[in-house]
Amino acid sequence: MEQSLKSNGLFVVSSAIHTKHGVYNAEERLDQLIKTCESIHERTTCDIVVVDGGEKFLSVEEQTKLQPVVSHFYSYYDTPLVKEMQGIKVQDVVKNVIEVFMFGSFFHSEISKIKHYARVFKMSGRYTLTNDFDYNYHIKQRNHIVIRGPYTSQFTPEITGGVRLQYMSRLWSFDAALIDYMSEVYKRMLRNMIDTVNGGGYIDIEHSLFKFLDPKLVVNPEKIGVIGNLAPNGATVTE
Numbered sequence: 001m002e003q004s005l006k007s008n009g010l011f012v013v014s015s016a017i018h019t020k021h022g023v024y025n026a027e028e029r030l031d032q033l034i035k036t037c038e039s040i041h042e043r044t045t046c047d048i049v050v051v052d053g054g055e056k057f058l059s060v061e062e063q064t065k066l067q068p069v070v071s072h073f074y075s076y077y078d079t080p081l082v083k084e085m086q087g088i089k090v091q092d093v094v095k096n097v098i099e100v101f102m103f104g105s106f107f108h109s110e111i112s113k114i115k116h117y118a119r120v121f122k123m124s125g126r127y128t129l130t131n132d133f134d135y136n137y138h139i140k141q142r143n144h145i146v147i148r149g150p151y152t153s154q155f156t157p158e159i160t161g162g163v164r165l166q167y168m169s170r171l172w173s174f175d176a177a178l179i180d181y182m183s184e185v186y187k188r189m190l191r192n193m194i195d196t197v198n199g200g201g202y203i204d205i206e207h208s209l210f211k212f213l214d215p216k217l218v219v220n221p222e223k224i225g226v227i228g229n230l231a232p233n234g235a236t237v238t239e
Helices: 026-043 060-069 080-086 091-109 135-140 176-198 205-212
Strands: 009-015 047-052 072-075 119-124 145-152 165-175 226-229 236-238
Touching: 009 026, 009 091, 009 135, 026 047, 026 060, 026 226, 047 091, 060 072, 080 091, 091 176, 091 205, 119 135, 119 176, 145 205, 165 176, 165 205, 165 226, 176 205
Parallel strands: 009 047, 009 119, 047 072
Antiparallel strands: 119 165, 145 165, 226 236
16 A cells, blocks of 8 residues: 555455355456445545455456556455465355455554554445445544444354354444554454354354454444445345
């Protein structure tokens, strides 16, 4: 990420353009990602970086299409953990572990640069912002995390290691002053996620966020302002 990027906010968008999972092909995923970025530009002056955990790097043509709407593109396809995870057949495990690893790696490696921003937004690629998104609301939540929830788990506590609630993670934000804290949170989330799966259980990003985020830091908005389609089945979700 370039040192000169110092606007009020930074959107970090997760992506997996090339993947065998889900109902969308690579071309559709790229088009959806571009629309994600365009929706951010329409409503903010934020910088946008994309962290991608697909099975291979983008082609020159794909990079050319994406370049006008992003500040920087980070690919983690060739890291040992991502390569290992791509060999697992359970889609949910692959998606969740890779995403937590990517964000944790990005936050850790770019801590000093992220501190130049007022706010960091985490957004899932292929989703777009709606008129319910209130940028100023997020900016005003100094030293806090803005995230939807908590909500009741769809899993039994025996599966998740005792976690009964979850936060929604398609779009949420935190004060950039908390980046050291968030980097540590993601490190703990990844370690716990791998340990849980290896122990025969399962915990996703949403439950992990509830487990590790300090509730005293959390602000829960009525609406977050995002819409998109679930990758496994294409169903539309609005929050």
